[in-house]
Amino acid sequence: MISRGSEWHRWDPHIHAPGTILNNQFDGTHPWETYLTTLEGLTPKIEAIAVTDYYVTDTYEELLKHKAAGRLPCVQLLFPNIELRLDVAAKSGFVNIHLLVSPEDPNHLVEVKRILKRLQFGAHNDRFDCTREELIKLGKRADPTITDDGAALRHGATQVKVNFDQLRKVIAESEWAKKNILIAVAGGSGDGTSGLRQAADATVRQEIEKFAHIIFSSSPVQREFWLGQRAGMTVGELRSRYDGCKPCLHGSDSHDQESVGQPVGNRFSWIKGALEFDALRQACIDPEGRAYVGEQPPLSTLPSQVISHVRIDNADWAATPDIPLNSGLVAIIGARGSGKTALADMIAAGCDAISSSGWDADENISPSFLARARRLMGDATTTLTWGGGATVTRFLDGRDANGHMSFPRARYLSQQFVEELCSAKGVSDGLVDEIERVIFESHSQDDRQWTLDFAELRDQQTARFQQAREREAEAISDISDRIATELEKESLVATLTTQVAQKKKLVANYTADRAKLVVKGTEEQVARHTLLSEAAQNLKNKIQAFGNQRRTFVALQDEVRSMRATGAPEMLRQAQARHASSGFSAKQWDEFLLVYKGDVDKSLAGYIAWADGEVSKLTGAPPPSGDPNVALIPDNADLSALPLAPIAAEMIRLEALFSADKLVREQYTALTGRIAQENSALKTLEARLTDAQGATARRKDLQTNRDDTYGRVFEAIINEQNALAGLYAPLMARLAASSGTLQKLGFSVRRIADVQAWGSVAERELLDLRKTGPFQGRGALIRAAAETLKPAWETGSAAEVQAAMTTFMSKYLRDLLSHAPYAPTQQAEFRAWSKQFAHWLFGTDHITVRYEISYDGIDIRKLSPGTRGIVLLLLYLALDDSDDRPLIIDQPEENLDPKSVFDELVALFIATKAKRQVIMVTHNANLVINTDADQIIVATAGPHPPGGLPPISYVAGGLESVAIRKAVCDILEGGEEAFRERARRLRVRLDR
Template sequence: MIGRGSEWRRWEPHIHAPGTVLNNQFGGGTPWETYLTSLETVAPRIEAIAVTDYYLTDTYEEVRKHKAAGRLPDVQLIFPNVELRLDVAAKTGFVNVHLLVSPEEPNHVAELHRILQRLQFQAHGDTFNCTRADLISLGKKADASILDDRAALAHGATQFKVNFDQLRRVMRESDWAKANILIAVAGAAGDGTSGLRQAADATMRQEIEKFAHIIFSSSPAQREFWSGRKGVTLDQLKERYDGCKPCLHGSDAHDQRTVGQPVEERYSWIKGGLEFDALRQACIDPEGRAYVGTEPPRTAMPSQVISHVAIADANWAATPEIPLNPGLVAIIGARGSGKTALADVIAAGCDAITPTAWSASENISPSFLVRARQLLGNATATLTWGGGASVTRFLDGRDANGHLAFPRARYLSQQFVEELCSSAGVSDGLIAEIERVIFEAHPQDDRDGAIDFVELREFRTARFQQAREREAEAIADISDRIATEIEKEASAAGLALQVTQKTGQIKSYNEDLAKLVVKGTEAQANRHTQLGQAVQTLRGTIQAYGNQRRTFVALQDEVASTRATKAPELLRQAKERHLHSGLNQQQWDEFLLIYKGDVDKSLAGYVVWADQQIAALTGPAVPAGDPNTPLFPDTADLSKLTLNTLLAEMTRLEALVSADNIVRGQYSTLSQRIAQENTALQSLQARLTDAQGAAARRKELQSERDAAYGRVFQAIINEQAALADLYAPLMARLTASTGTLRKLGFSVRRVVDVAAWGTLAEEDLLDRRKAGPFQGRGALIALADTTLRPAWETGSAADVQAAMANFIAQYMRDLISQAPYGQNQQAEFRAWLKQFAHWLFATDHISVRYEIVYDGIDIRKLSPGTRGIVLLLLYLALDDVDDRPLIIDQPEENLDPKSVFEELVALFIAAKAKRQVIMVTHNANLVINTDADQIIVADAGPHPMGGLPPITYKAGGLENAEIRKAVCDILEGGEEAFQERARRLRVRLDR
């Protein structure tokens, strides 16, 4: 026995035949030939027929004779449908019920007649049984003018009414009837329960429908009602009607024209083998096994379904040809029976075994093919796909994973699951798979041209990360400037003292200079002093021009360097950041940074101008003249004279101040010293002015830094939002889902490593030995945990700014006081200040992390078994884009039976509706409660020395008694699982 198991097949559950007792319109001549030909040629083809007649089985027996003679080759199942009329009036007649009888027992017709003759109708002072003879007798008594037995039979059938309570009692009292008969009731308004509309009939209608196993109706509204999707809940169906009911519809043909042609092509489809038990299974699982429509429910695409496996050149494969169901295939068997062998064979044919698995050691690998590689020889597997394609692969892996190979199935082998879900590491493989599913959940148009999740994530977050880097660099630069201003601010007092000291020193020098003046030359000495002051002023002006000139020359160097190095490098970096701009080289050249004006010409002109100003102010050298003749009159404007002219006049006056050469030399030297000190005083005064303005500048820079710090966090928040948006399609689906799927979730959050931030300061920047709030190890970390962490983790950019501002306002003085250097150690303190500022406003300890959680726990912290559940959630419920076959080896590993039922059953039921699923399992729940479409039972013979044991397979659906027995014998808890399935689906067949 090697069948495909439960497949959607067209059944005709309600069709009459020539010679039917009532309303026979099949015509004369050779009605049977026309009738049979119609059934043989009808499309879609019919594979199971319930031959219907009123109270009798004559036409059923006639159809069986034609089948035995070779007719109806496609019809593999024929069974009787005995139509009865209850003594309950409907809208246009009486309510009809149908006895659908299993043909499995050879004497089923005789047994059925035994049941029917127990049904009685009392009339005309007599009691009539439901038999041919009594129906004829009833017809003649009802109309004495009828003499023909055939006419009397028809008339008697119109008169005979079955008492509902009697029918129910007869069924209840017969074990044979309970085991072999399914009750169907018409749901239509004419001769069905819908015709019972009066309030007084409501209880009767409910009792009849409760008694029935099947509702004969093609109405979508009725189908939704009886599946618990509309009007009533599943619990209400259970309470009022003993559970869900399958709705079926037949042609109810009474003439040749309607044979196998129901109204509006509402065909009946039953999923199962061509055996009566498939109908019983449809009663157990109406939603999954019965359907009315033009076509059966679609499952996996034919091109993505493995329809057949053929193993060649393998003497151990006692069953070399195995057809596969397109839905859920369960491979079961005892330990060592060859379950995993078949899964491996199928996976090898799909190129779905990973290179890692093929290269594993034969001694430790869980793979049958890897362990048996030396014994496989030239064995091959040929897979035939539903679309007609076929592929052949060697089973020892010699031709696996070629450069053109593509895995045509997803194989969750034990090794694959262990690799993704092991306790070692952080399950990067599992996270990568989840990210792949997240990526594929995005519509093609929303992927921005990315080829995978990592690239899409980079596309969505790059601008925010770049913004963060830019602002972080700006903060570092501003911090350096603030450190400089703080140093200047601290130097103000010292500079003021130096200015005072320098002023006093100059005053002393001037007093000394006055003592060197010879009596009678006081006027010349005063004039000398005036000229010295003018020289000092002029030299300051010339020095300023000199500084400008040096700046212009340095700018020329910078311009040249920018053109040659910096601008091209910035352009290269921009091109790397924006690889997908689509700009050509010519377009990119437009982004090369250039100077707005002709800076070369301007700078050259500025240098010439500075030289001219310096030359003009310095003036030409003045030759020595008459010592007694001034070089310019006393009334001359000293500010208009050149430096050389002023210096020459001062030299002339120095000779007149004292005739003594020694005194003259002292006067000249002292005058120069006074000039130098005045220049130094000017410099000190300029630095003091600069230092006195440092506080205002520092505050302005700090405001800029605060704003930049806020922009850093805004960039972080924007990145966080962009990452959250990546999960939006999948999150929307998870939010709308129920059951196990709701346990899976995703979160994007800021992760703050306060310890790393605080430790850096405690170890390298602060002297923890000094008294203060940060004394001792961990004090800073503890404080940051309470004052900064909340804002860092969940606050807005404004919240973070405020938190840092408050921290600085409250603790900056204490932090500075615990510097390892004193402020008098200027060089060391200056370097420390910069390091301190860089640390304080650093954001390296803050990252945006997206987490995948299951039941609120980060997947990285789950046990391997629970990670396995997540993996199955991923492939069974969320991976909608991947429609390839899914092959799973023992999905229940690490799960207790209760968890298997709660976590996996619903997922398998949903998954098999959209892709082919092949699983190796030893769990009864995964076979029975998922209503597996095909059960493949593996069995291995004795293990020969130096070879592989013979492996045989048999296959079928759960509707097959032999398969059900194997399930119960092999799988622990099989009987209980069948009972649980009945409870879950709210059915009871043994009425």
């Protein structure tokens, strides 16, 4: 026995045949021939028929004869539908109720007639049974003019009204009836329970509908009501008031040839299950999954994404080489070592779904059948036939696996794969990768913006903010260096003030010394020399300033050449790398090459020439030699308008007149030069002092700038956080709207401030914790930061972070500086340390943006391997909507307790099998029974021969098969209990 198990078939649960007792409009010379021909030609074909008649089974018995004679070859199941009229008035007539009788019992006709005999109707001071003979008597008693038995039968049937309470009692008292009869009631307003509109009839209506297993109705509204999908009537309320959900079915109710198998609006009945009566019982257990009314059965998996058949060739150990597969949930069960995983492995191999690591696994420890049996495979192959007609063949030893043109046509969650992803050693990258893949695929193709995976999409969404963060962090570093420089200048004000005073005193002393060298009678020349010396010093200062400018112009020329040759092209290359998806051509990118706005080459050459000209003008040409006693510069000449050369020449002439003593002249000249030198140094010191005196204001401006930049760093971090949250938004929205197990799964994006790491850097490398003070010893700084900074770092806005840092600095900066390892007087060491300190204080390397995955409020990194397995299954069963490939799972219940399986997984498998084919190896009865598996494949292995593989065979069918249900109970621990629990949970009154 091997079949695809539960598949959709068209049933007609309510169809009359020629000779039906009431309203028989099947006229013509050969009504049965026309009737049978019509049934045989229907599209879609009917494969199960409930032959309906009032109170009797005559037309059913007649149709059985035609079937035995070879008619209705497509119809695999015939069973009686006995229609009764209750003594409950409806809007038009009376409420009709139907007894659908299982034909499994060879004596079912005898037994159901015994049941009908117990239904009695009182009239004419007599009691009549619901049997053919009694109905004829009633017809003749009601109308003595009738002599024909057929006419009397018809008239008698119109008179009988079955008491509802009596019917309930008869069914309840018959063990055979409870096992073999399903009750259906019409749900329409004519002869159905909807016709009971009086308030007084509400209880009667509820009791009738509670008694019924099936509602005959094609109304979508009624179907939704009986499935608990309408507002005001939940599944729980249906269980409380009506003993559970009910399947809605609809027949053609044909009373004439034209309507045979043609219900109004093509509202056909579809039952999922084998063509046996037990499929109808299973539809009562799972009405949503197994019963449907519509022109076509419910759409589920795409045919091209369904494996419809597996064939194993060149394998003498494969006792069942051909195995058809259901398109829904396939459960592979069997004893240990029976060949369950073998079948899953072979299917996965045909799908190219086994990874290289799976093929290369150690045969001694691998749970994979193919890895353990690789050396025994020989030329064995597996051939898969897909629902769309395509076939694929692969060798079972992996020789042709994972070729460059192959891709996995199924998702295989082997035991090895799950163990690797959910290892007790911690969350592996593989699990995170799978989560990120699902997140990525939850976005529409448009939202992915040409990216190929999550990493690309994440980088695309966050790169600009990360770059902004890096730029601002670099700016903080530069600003901190400048602040350190200004602080150093501030500390030099007192020193420079002293040095300026000392330098002025030194110049005064040199000037006094020089005055002592003046020979009497030369005072006028000396005074003139002093004026010339001052004018010369001013000119030299100007010449030096122009020389400095010239050197700057030359350096700028070098920088321009370097920028053109290296800097700008490299910046362009970096921009191209950052924005590779721009689609710009080389010509378009050329527009982004940084060029100087003006003609800087011409300008710089002009500036150099100008500086040279100014120096030349200030230097001037020396005058020709003349009489040493004749002044080279008139006394009334404006010295500020003269160049340096004539002034210097005049100074030399005057120096020769000061004294006849050569030594005195040399001393005078030397002192003059020294005075000039010290005056130059004095001006430099005065400039530095002025600069240092302005350092405080500049430092404050820089600190404000640094604070603002620090805020912009956090703006970038917050923007990155928001961008990441946007990536998870579709999945998070879906989780928020979900119910049950999915609500336990959560994604969050948040900032993490590693205060421990941040503080440890300072305590370990920057502060001297041996010094007495607030931060003496380890941990004090970390505690202060955790209290003042951590909340803002992790949840605050940019402004709140700035405010927190300002508070921290105002409260602790002086104390932190007191723990510096160097004294401020150790200028070089303190200068280097202060820069490192500022870089640390305003650094943000300890701030990260991270997404976290939690299950039931616990971070996934802290979950047990079994619970991580649940998270993994949640991904594949509930969230991975974009993947419609078959899902092959080997023992998903591994490491899970039975309650977790039932609570967490059953509903997920039920929902998933409607969207993709699921092939599951399992030992768990709940995952077979309570998921209403569509096909159960039972694996059996024979004796294990030395040096070979044992024969492996398979049988398959659906839960509607008694033999399959017995195998489930025999093999799976708790199987019988699972069946009972399923019936109890659904409140089904079925014993089979």
